[in-house]
Amino acid sequence: MNTASISGLVLAGGRGTRMGHVDKGLQAFGGSTMAAHVLERLRPQVAKVAINANQNLDAYGAFGVPVWPDDTPGFAGPLAGLEAGLRRCETPFLLTAPCDSPFLPADLAARLYAGLQEADADLALAVTEENGLRQPHPVFCLVKADKAEVLSRYLAAGGRRMDGWYPQLKVAEVLFEDAAAFRNINTRDELQSLDPARPARLADVVSCLSSYDPDALPVRDAQKIIRDFVAPVRSTEQVALRAALGRVLAADIVSTINVPAHDNSAMDGFALRGADLPADAPARLRVIDTVYAGRASSAVPGPGECVRIMTGGVMPAGCDSVVPQEFVTEADGIVSIAAGTIRPGDNRRFAGEDLKAGSAALRKGKIVRPADLGLLASLGVAEVPVQRRLRVAFFSTGDELRSIGQPLDEGCVYDSNRYTIYGMLTRLGCEIIDMGVVRDDPQALENALREACENADAIITSGGVSVGAADYTKQIMARLGDVTFWKIGMRPGRPLAFGRIQSNGSSAFLFGLPGNPVAVMVSFYFFAREALLRMMGAEAPLELVKARSVAGIRKKPGRTEYQRGVLSRGEDGLPELRITGSQGSGILRSMSEANCMVVLHDEQGSVQAGEMVDVLLFEGLI
Ligand code: AMP
């Protein structure tokens, strides 16, 4: 088969009536969208691909392929999509597949093409046999592009049936054995049940662990369950370059140009031909022109000649080396270069050295940093596709909590978690919904959780999940969805609630952190942070570094301990670590004084002075 002669068209122009008038192609499926799946299955089978769509053209455009709306308005049936495709098709054949058929055969093009050729037909369509009945699939068809006029006349005359124009064509049917490959997804239920990446239940995720005890769960297992359970939010937007700082790239950024565009000089000096330099004698070269950065020169130095060049200046034809000006003497338009001053090829930057045209400059999932902004600017990129900000709602629970501005009644404390959580979420780049303090009252808690669930992608609560706490926090969380309560083998921060809750058709991931102010931060950094980043479409695991502990640290094997520490430069210039004073889980001051956290893993016992330990630095942590 000749792939080059076929274009592929994904038909996504329909109204999605049975799915509740949604844009079917853009529905989440298998970790991306239905249309993206069909596109990826078609792509290797054809020379080029395009999409037929009549709404959300920008979203389809983000796939990076042409988007063709119907030419025949007010119809939005597949035949109008086929017409739009045939009219724009630049190859002799067009292959169509609907956007809701993500399982289409990998040999669809090859077999339809063979069938069409064999029958010398104008159109080949797929058929399957189910229970002895022949089932045609006219939306999976290969058509000669020069039949566009025939189809347009049929549509203009009011024809709407998919096979209504067949009498004017020679049609071949090609039998496919695997009927399931042509399955299309029409309803929300089908979408849910057929989605290979459908959100699992916690019980399914947990069952993958070799042993599972919610009352003695190792940190690693809790992290794994959370990682496997959360799913990225599939929603992207296009933002101006500067606004992309700190955001997560939603697509690979492919360079359309070479950076730099030309071979150029890395120095202020003289461009010359390396071959003109004698190996063991000085060279004298006549300066014939000057090249400034950003300006090309038409000078072509001959033997014994050179060109004065500024850093960034385009290398003149024939030149392959630059001698820096400080290494030469110049008089009367002649430069003298001592033997061995440079080697041929020195101080020349090659075109595309930074980035080659067609290569990925930045990968999807990267969090954009200042250097990335610069890199994108060097490519001339003005707008960047990014994931939409993750919406995270949070509140503190506890009757003893007072908000700033309220009198501190006896036995009460100010709500500090609200502020640490605010800080940590803001640094992550989340859109926050700050819900303040919620009383230890079943109705108030249920209302708050429902409101959070209906407005956010994730919810973070603090307090109320420990053993002593009033039970109804847990009861209500459990009642609203798939939530589990753990006692984790760690200190501080043993209790943790995790899962997903639902309210009025919305759902959100829930992290019920403990109430103690230090435990809140530890649980956030070691459980919630990575999960939230994953939901944002970014992969940014915590980076631990090694440092020498100045003193011994007491530690029991069998649980993970997080101690607050100060990392500084030791006398030998290498990093060394000191534990901050009191390590009580409520003592926020120790957290504030620390610049890092020491991670003492499950299997580890006491640490001797001078031993290396794992450290999480706070600075640089988003
Ligand atoms: P709980 O997990 O609700 O039993 O809370 C454990 C401890 O953390 C109690 O001493 C609470 O007073 C304290 N605590 C809970 N939430 C907060 C908060 N938002 N700010 C400061 N302390 C808190």
Ligand code: MG
């Ligand atoms: Mg409480």
